Amino acid sequence: MAEQSLEQLEQEFHQIVSGIHPADVVTKGNAQKKWNSIAKPLHSLGKLEDHIMQIAALTGDTDVNLNRKALIVMCADNGVVEEGVTQTGQEVTAIVAENFLTCNTSAAIMCKKAGVDIFPIDIGMAADTKVPRYKTANGTANMTKGPAMTRMQALQAILTGIHQVKEKKEAGYKIIATGEMGIGNTTTSSAVASVLLGDEPAEITGRGAGLTNEGLERKIHAIEKAIAVNRPKWDDPVDVLAKVGGFDLAGITGLYLGGAVYRIPIVVDGFISAVAALAAVRICEWVKDAMIVSHVSKEPGMQKILKELHMDAPLHADMCLGEGTGAVAYLPVLDLAAEVYGRMSTFSENDIEDYKELGEKE
Numbered sequence: 001m002a003e004q005s006l007e008q009l010e011q012e013f014h015q016i017v018s019g020i021h022p023a024d025v026v027t028k029g030n031a032q033k034k035w036n037s038i039a040k041p042l043h044s045l046g047k048l049e050d051h052i053m054q055i056a057a058l059t060g061d062t063d064v065n066l067n068r069k070a071l072i073v074m075c076a077d078n079g080v081v082e083e084g085v086t087q088t089g090q091e092v093t094a095i096v097a098e099n100f101l102t103c104n105t106s107a108a109i110m111c112k113k114a115g116v117d118i119f120p121i122d123i124g125m126a127a128d129t130k131v132p133r134y135k136t137a138n139g140t141a142n143m144t145k146g147p148a149m150t151r152m153q154a155l156q157a158i159l160t161g162i163h164q165v166k167e168k169k170e171a172g173y174k175i176i177a178t179g180e181m182g183i184g185n186t187t188t189s190s191a192v193a194s195v196l197l198g199d200e201p202a203e204i205t206g207r208g209a210g211l212t213n214e215g216l217e218r219k220i221h222a223i224e225k226a227i228a229v230n231r232p233k234w235d236d237p238v239d240v241l242a243k244v245g246g247f248d249l250a251g252i253t254g255l256y257l258g259g260a261v262y263r264i265p266i267v268v269d270g271f272i273s274a275v276a277a278l279a280a281v282r283i284c285e286w287v288k289d290a291m292i293v294s295h296v297s298k299e300p301g302m303q304k305i306l307k308e309l310h311m312d313a314p315l316h317a318d319m320c321l322g323e324g325t326g327a328v329a330y331l332p333v334l335d336l337a338a339e340v341y342g343r344m345s346t347f348s349e350n351d352i353e354d355y356k357e358l359g360e361k362e
Ligand SMILES: Cc1cc2ncn([C@H]3O[C@H](COP(=O)(O)O)[C@@H](O)[C@H]3O)c2cc1C
Pocket: 085, 086, 087, 088, 092, 096, 180, 181, 182, 183, 184, 185, 186, 187, 207, 208, 209, 210, 321, 322, 323
């Protein structure tokens, strides 16, 4: 991919995006009929039913199979950490990223318990580690001084995400959760969200992995400066990701696009993952059909993004960890719904009469 010119990358990207089509409403209707025929009160599994119907509509198949699950963790570094916007240094990115391989991170432990295979990807960490390398570069540049990356790098990172989904689909995975690890990525995420939503950085920005009041002030100031210096075009999500984003954000954006192309549901995690979801929907609105929202992160920008995307998350647990933890936490819940949908006997007219009789006797 590195040898491709910018024009070739743009062409590949536009060809992929123009091939995305909306979900199949007929299959969705059939999935709804199937839910409605199950012996339980109508829509009593709430959002879980909606998500199963959404997956049926995406795949064009009323049979919903979630048997193989993956978490892809995009690991990258952000030059903006030079501005003192984080509590820890970027060496922590490499340490945690390698710990995914030894099942020594929160997300990895949750994955093991939930039967989810975890795939950390080095999409642009500053250091070289044992994590499989799909590097765009060794970290982004400091966005307060110029663009975080070139447009070419943004496209490369997005295409890496898309190709990851293709690979996982070919390996038999049925659903993919999104995750990330990258010190400083709540700064880039807040910057991208601020531009895409047209909101002031102070309204979006939170403390990420932990910051003092002064640290938070510095973070907001750095985001304001990055936007002023780079003037990202709000209506060109690739430009926004390139100028004030990160390789992890671009890679996750690619995962959503890949989900829409290869018809495999992609689970949205917390704030960072939701910002990438917003970028993906701005690239192509039908990508939303491939997104399964999981939880509401405590970061202040999360609610705004979900509102903008008209998404209603099932889990409200005040989580704000990242790595994909919220998305992975939702997978067993979704599994339970798929099991009921796939296995439970349906109401026949006789059953309904039997239930009525039972009710009368009691
Ligand atoms: C030890 C450690 C493990 C983490 N796991 C996820 N994050 C989370 O925190 C980072 C974003 O917060 P900020 O923008 O403030 O750096 C991301 O790496 C995110 O995944 C972690 C952060 C730390 C310190």
